Amino acid sequence: xxxxxxxxxxxxxxxxxxxxxxxxxxxxxxxxxxxxxxxxxxxxxxxxxxxxxxxxxxxxxxxxxxxxxxxxxxxxxxxxxxxxxxxxxxxxxxxxxxxxxxxxxxxxxxxxxxxxxxxxxxxxxxxxxxxxxxxxxxxxxxxxxxxxxxxxxxxxxxxxxxxxxxxxxxxxxxxxxxxxxxxxxxxxxxxxxxxxx
Amino acid sequence: xxxxxxxxxxxxxxxxxxxxxxxxxxxxxxxxxxxxxxxxxxxxxxxxxxxxxxxxxxxxxxxxxxxxxxxxxxxxxxxxxxxxxxxxxxxxxxxxxxxxxxxxxxxxxxxxxxxxxxxxxxxxxxxxxxxxxxxxxxxxxxxxxxxxxxxxxxxxxxxxxxxxxxxxxxxxxxxxxxxxxxxxxxxxxxxxxxxxxxxxxxxxxxxxxxxxxxxxxxxxxxxxxxxxxxxxxxxxxxxxxxxxxxxxxxxxxxxxxxxxxxxxxxxxxxxxxxxxxxxxxxxxxxxxxxxxxxxxxxxxxxxxxxxxxxxxxxxxxxxxxxxxxxxxxxxxxxxxxxxxxxxxxxxxxxxxxxxxxxxxxxxxxxxxxxxxxxxxxxxxxxxxxxxxxxxxxxxxxxxxxxxxxxxxxxxxxxxxxxxxxxxxxxxxxxxxxxxxxxxxxxxxxxxxxxxxxxxxxxxxxxxxxxxxxxxxxxxxxxxxxxxxxxxxxxxxxxxxxxxxxxxxxxxxxxxxxxxxxxxxxxxxxxxxxxxxxxxxxxxxxxxxxxxxxxxxxxxxxxxxxxx
Numbered sequence: 001x002x003x004x005x006x007x008x009x010x011x012x013x014x015x016x017x018x019x020x021x022x023x024x025x026x027x028x029x030x031x032x033x034x035x036x037x038x039x040x041x042x043x044x045x046x047x048x049x050x051x052x053x054x055x056x057x058x059x060x061x062x063x064x065x066x067x068x069x070x071x072x073x074x075x076x077x078x079x080x081x082x083x084x085x086x087x088x089x090x091x092x093x094x095x096x097x098x099x100x101x102x103x104x105x106x107x108x109x110x111x112x113x114x115x116x117x118x119x120x121x122x123x124x125x126x127x128x129x130x131x132x133x134x135x136x137x138x139x140x141x142x143x144x145x146x147x148x149x150x151x152x153x154x155x156x157x158x159x160x161x162x163x164x165x166x167x168x169x170x171x172x173x174x175x176x177x178x179x180x181x182x183x184x185x186x187x188x189x190x191x192x193x194x195x196x197x
Numbered sequence: 198x199x200x201x202x203x204x205x206x207x208x209x210x211x212x213x214x215x216x217x218x219x220x221x222x223x224x225x226x227x228x229x230x231x232x233x234x235x236x237x238x239x240x241x242x243x244x245x246x247x248x249x250x251x252x253x254x255x256x257x258x259x260x261x262x263x264x265x266x267x268x269x270x271x272x273x274x275x276x277x278x279x280x281x282x283x284x285x286x287x288x289x290x291x292x293x294x295x296x297x298x299x300x301x302x303x304x305x306x307x308x309x310x311x312x313x314x315x316x317x318x319x320x321x322x323x324x325x326x327x328x329x330x331x332x333x334x335x336x337x338x339x340x341x342x343x344x345x346x347x348x349x350x351x352x353x354x355x356x357x358x359x360x361x362x363x364x365x366x367x368x369x370x371x372x373x374x375x376x377x378x379x380x381x382x383x384x385x386x387x388x389x390x391x392x393x394x395x396x397x398x399x400x401x402x403x404x405x406x407x408x409x410x411x412x413x414x415x416x417x418x419x420x421x422x423x424x425x426x427x428x429x430x431x432x433x434x435x436x437x438x439x440x441x442x443x444x445x446x447x448x449x450x451x452x453x454x455x456x457x458x459x460x461x462x463x464x465x466x467x468x469x470x471x472x473x474x475x476x477x478x479x480x481x482x483x484x485x486x487x488x489x490x491x492x493x494x495x496x497x498x499x500x501x502x503x504x505x506x507x508x509x510x511x512x513x514x515x516x517x518x519x520x521x522x523x524x525x526x527x528x529x530x531x532x533x534x535x536x537x538x539x540x541x542x543x544x545x546x547x548x549x550x551x552x553x554x555x556x557x558x559x560x561x562x563x564x565x566x567x568x569x570x571x572x573x574x575x576x577x578x579x580x581x582x583x584x585x586x587x588x589x590x591x592x593x594x595x596x597x598x599x600x601x602x603x604x605x606x607x608x609x610x611x612x613x614x615x616x617x618x619x620x621x622x623x624x625x626x627x628x629x630x631x632x633x634x635x636x637x638x639x640x641x642x643x644x645x646x647x648x649x650x651x652x653x654x655x656x657x658x659x660x661x662x663x664x665x666x667x668x669x670x671x672x673x674x675x676x677x678x679x680x681x682x683x684x685x686x687x688x689x690x691x692x693x694x695x696x697x698x699x700x701x702x703x704x705x706x707x708x709x710x711x712x713x714x715x716x717x718x719x720x721x722x723x724x725x726x727x728x729x730x731x732x733x734x735x736x737x738x739x740x741x742x743x744x745x746x747x748x749x750x751x752x753x754x755x756x757x758x759x760x
Contacts, residue, residue: 002302002726002728003302004302004303004305004307004382005302005381005382006381006382011381014380014381016380016381017381018305018306018377018381018382021305021376021377021380021381022305022306022309022373022374022377025372025373025376025377025407026369026373028407028408029369029372029373029407029408029410029411030411032407032408032409032411032412033411033412033414033415034415035411036411036412036414036415036416036457036460037415037419039456040415040419040430040453040457043450043453043456044430044448044449044450044453047448047450048448049434049448123426123427124422124426124427124428125426125427125428125429125445125446126446127446127448128428128429128430128446128448128449131422131426131428131429131430131446132430134422134426134428135418135419135422135428139418
């Protein structure tokens with residue numbers, strides 16, 4: 001039984017490792033998922049007889065805050081990757097902890113927003129705008145949660161790999177980072193579409 | 198010992214798990230349709246033999262209730278497509294053969310591969326379990342059109358949505374695995390145009406799975422919200438049910454469901470067809486002892502099919518009143534997409550020309566695939582044109598059309614694959630005579646079942662009728678056809694027993710197969726596990742001057758006859 005090639009090293013003619021191609025393909029599928037949601041939003045809104053003033057229903061300041069938090073956490077994710085590439089485990093840990101913190105803060109703000117809506121008697125079934133708001137941000141929040149789980153794994157139990165296979169571990173951080181940036185990008189589209197437009 | 202196989206990350210073991218599970222689901226789907234066929238031929242008569250097992254709530258005294266009939270129809274389609282044919286074509290054949298044919302040690306992500314299998318099992322388990330909840334399984338057709346499905350009482354439809362989410366996760370993991378494997382793990386010398394056509398077919402199929410299925414995932418989540426959280430994404434304003442105005446916010450769009458469903462649904466058709474074409478191409482090249490005619494053009498056609506399959510979906514929706522401009526667009530793309538299909542089919546036909554054909558059992562199935570798929574494809578043209586579709590939409594004609602593509606089409610190709618690769622998997626040959634009986638019986642029965650559907654459909658008989666059309670005046674003249682069709686369906690079941698017996702008997706008692714019994718050129722027939730290098734195109738059959746009539750891809754130089 002041969003070992004699988006290109007798990008860590010780059011295949012010369014494609015310029016890729018297996019995990020990197022895998023995560024890009026995964027994200028291509030995710031683009032189609034969120035693309036379907038955004039198309040549904042466009043169709044439902046363009047066909048609606050009345051559509052609420054979105055920025056009056058949702059809190060633009062809180063949305064902006066969350067946007068800032070998520071972009072910051074993407075930046076710290078990049079810094080943690082460059083730290084691990086430079087073989088600075090401590091610096092990597094520091095930045096990844098900040099990334100994790102950003103994700104948690106994002107979800108905390110989101111939870112507060114949801115609670116605020118519910119306490120004002122607003123529910124997904126009230127109109128299609130609120131329905132889409134809860135569905136789309138809910139699916140996105142699930143993606144944030146998955147990202148948090150992956151990052152926490154890399155920060156704690158998964159970092160054992162650093163001692164045995166540092167190169168492969170750094171690749172894992174990179175792949176996790178690509179996913180995290182994607183989650184960030186989805187929010188950057190969600191925020192104007194749901195809060196501002 | 199047995200558990201070891203259920204948690205193995207070896208692509209061959211996972212392929213076999215997929216194969217075994219999907220064959221079981223095909224059997225379940227087939228049994229469902231046998232009950233349907235009984236009901237269509239003898240509406241109101243108790244189902245013989247298994248009538249007592251259907252449950253008093255579904256079939257009191259063995260007589261199928263209309264509500265249960267709807268469950269049978271919806272779940273027959275769902276199980277056959279999503280749990281039977283696709284997992285067999287992609288999960289089993291793709292998993293087992295793609296790494297072998299490209300000379301890879303395994304799939305690129307072995308653990309994701311196993312996760313994909315268990316997601317599939319979970320989805321299948323949820324689907325099957327839904328038969329036993331109050332109200333039974335989903336009963337809104339395999340397409341789950343809203344608002345009917347949105348408002349359907351009971352947990353069946355919700356479980357259908359949950360099952361679909363699992364199945365889509367499974368195919369997502371499988372698809373990215375197949376693509377990464379083919380891009381990254383080709384053996385040295387295995388250039389793109391040395392890939393067997395089967396691998397190309399799996400490659401394009403994986404892209405369709407990867408990019409089309411998320412649309413149904415989104416749709417399932419939206420419908421789940423409608424059903425569980427009270428939203429009205431698919432519920433228009435002013436909807437009334439049984440004369441009562443519905444207390445929902447409204448403002449939704451029922452056509453949104455159809456768009457999302459068919460955005461998945463049409464590429465899905467090519468997910469069913471492309472691996473079948475791949476199998477047939479391998480079997481045809483091997484048994485004509487000739488290179489495939491027009492291999493490159495066939496590969497280009499796959500690409501065209503793959504791309505175009507994303508822009509034809511609304512030809513399923515001509516009757517929705519979406520507008521003539523939109524209809525014109527989709528009927529144009531639909532006519533264009535028939536061209537690459539015809540190119541591939543014609544190439545396979547032309548590959549036969551001048552070959553000294555070996556009529557082995559797999560070759561018989563592959564040969565039958567060609568005209569059967571042809572009938573299915575040609576009868577699709579009137580459905581792709583908006584004008585003629587208005588008359589034919591939702592009739593038995595449609596049922597006949599896509600069953601010709603999938604049953605004597607794809608499933609015949611899958612049978613060809615099973616007979617062809619069984620010796621590779623088990624080291625034993627399948628019994629030839631049992632295989633030939635299975636083939637001849639299936640071919641005759643399939644045609645007796647599906648050909649009259651065109652006649653009924655042209656007479657205007659609607660599909661999904663509990664009594665097979667007995668209540669309708671316009672159906673009376675073609676009603677008698679239901680009896681021979683159903684008889685043929687029952688006979689088809691009998692002929693499948695030859696196949697099942699063959700599988701189990703040959704597993705133990707079949708004659709031992711040589712390492713390369715079909716004298717094939719592709720890498721999966723290589724013995725020994727050492728790394729391989731590829732030296733030539735996939736179908737070096739009957740090369741002039743070579744010592745035998747085939748030169749395997751892994752053989753360095755064909756030894757000259759005189760040397």
